[in-house]
Amino acid sequence: MKRRRKNRKKQSQGFVFPVPLALFLVMVTVTSMTYLWMHGRCEAAGIRIQQLERAKHESHQRLSREALKWDQLKTLPNVRAAVQRHQLNMDWAPNSRVVHLARPSIPADIDVLPVYGELAHLTGTSHE
């Protein structure tokens, strides 16, 4: 039996979407989607920056408060109150029990005697 040929004329009368236009529309769509995505990312970054700004502000406030608390702990009335609270009986040492050390002014170029070698570092000289 003879095969029927396809009626190409009928088929060729259908609308064929042009490839360049399709490519263009695809590019526009992709660009638009990309733009929207980047815009969303920028907005998200902006929100994140604002959150971090608030967090930085909060941290700064907290640091100030903690520094203030520490300063107040070190005041003389608080130290005295703490000493009393822990029932520590503290007072200044009497003058007769206070020893004041005086550093002799030894010039740097004078060698220190070997017997004082272990203390040489205190006078700024060295045996090394």
Place this chain on the structure above:
Amino acid sequence: MIERTHKWRMATVAVLIMGILAGLGVRLAFLHLGPHQHWEDRVVRMRHTERTIPAERGRITDRRGQTLAMDLAMKDVWVDPQVIQEEGHGDFIATHLARILQLDPAVVQSRINREGRRFEYIKRHVHNDTAEQVARMTFRGVHFDEVMTRHYAQGSLMCHVVGFSNLEGVGSAGVEQNLNMYLRGIPGLRLSERDGRRAELYSRRHLDIAPRRGGDVQLTLDQSLQYIMEDALDRGLEEFGGKAAWAIMMKVDTGEILAMASRPHFDLNEYRTTTLEERRNRAISYNYEPGSTFKVAVIAAAFNEGLITPDNIIDCENGMWYYRGRPLRDYRPNGRLSVADVLQKSSNIGAAKIALMMTEAQLESYMRDFGVGRRSGIDLPGEEPGILAPRSQWSAISVTRLAMGHEVAVTALQLLNSVNAIANNGYLMQPYVVKRVTDSDGRVIRQGEPRVISRPIREDTARLMAQLMARVTEEGGTGRAARMEGYRVAGKTGTAQKPIPGGYSDRLNIASFVGFLPADNPQISMIVVVDEPLPLRTGGAVAAPIFKNIAMEAVRYLDIPATEGIDEHVARR
């Protein structure tokens, strides 16, 4: 048939949709192409936001860096009475709020029970820790607003020196006022846009200038020494009475003020409820006749002129002397005294006779060189210059009155500064309270430096005066109550009658003691003044013990070595 109906319906819907779209398109065209400036402006106004970002005010610290004043985020606690009343837990909430916030429960209750109100403050400027305690209770109707406020960490300590800044952030007293230009920061500016929910759109931020924090001020005063001084003044007022008291401690060689206290005083965090009397810094703003403490300057001047020696004998007329027909009395009658004893026993007649050895021009010149009658220039507001009339206005007996500290008015700072010159080998220093000012980057923009104002007396005169003044606190002297174990204290007592209309009061005095220690190597000088102490009235009985109480702790705190009564055993290496 059915097909045709479908087609008509679809065509009708299509036409309607097209019509709506066409209408929208026309409207859009009108908005963009027609006059639209009005709408554009309205949108811009709604979206545009311009916010000034307040700058943090700089800190004030003491000489060791301890914070005295700073900006702190705190919370205002407020309630919605309507919500609380609807819940029916008003009593319960009021009780707990009053307990945590340390308020009168009745006051809290009355605010919660206010009918028809949606907003009532319970307490303002509450610390965050305290606010968190309230927040943990999760009371409905209790809210918090965050506020930045100027907080004075030590309350009333050093209140007259630190001062305060008002609600507008402008310094209004003390260092806060004097150094306002350094402490205030530079506010920032943010231009941005916001969305429909009034939230800022970060991507639309046009301009963002960060605020610049104010500079930090470091004082020369030491918080611990200040506490020691204020505690001693309070105990002194309690023991000796008096309506006011003030004291200053100075570093001898530089003029740095280590402590300055004045009573009555006030809490800097409650400055809005204080009185002028409480806010007054008497240490620099109260003029008073110094009385016998002024003899130090007069006798030093006579020594410096070579008119007297310590062994010269002065006839003190057994306590009563008439000069130009006017009587001059001593508190205790004395016969013939050496110049050294005139100072030790504080003889008015002796001092008057010494003063008369000088010419009026010499006496006035020395007094002005000692800083009397002019401001010292301390970096605090409100300093009084004192009163010293020019000699052209002196009467025939003015010299004798000036010698005993009357007919002249000084502030405590002036008197201390003149005595400090004696301790400092004759150099009168400029007193100052600001050690350093640094900007927000830590750069020093102002540095306090010691400055010599004048040199009223020579070094040898100063050393001699120091030795003579040390006798005042020894046996036979009027300032024995200021004597300290291990230290020679050089000083002078003062008991000045207060002027009243027509003369001087017999009852009301200003008692004072001014001195420095150790006498042989002065490190600190100090003055204590008590106004109208009763029943004890003299400087030796009232001011000298307070001086001693402060000095005893100060020498240990500052590690000033004792100079007497200890072994001279020093470990050397």
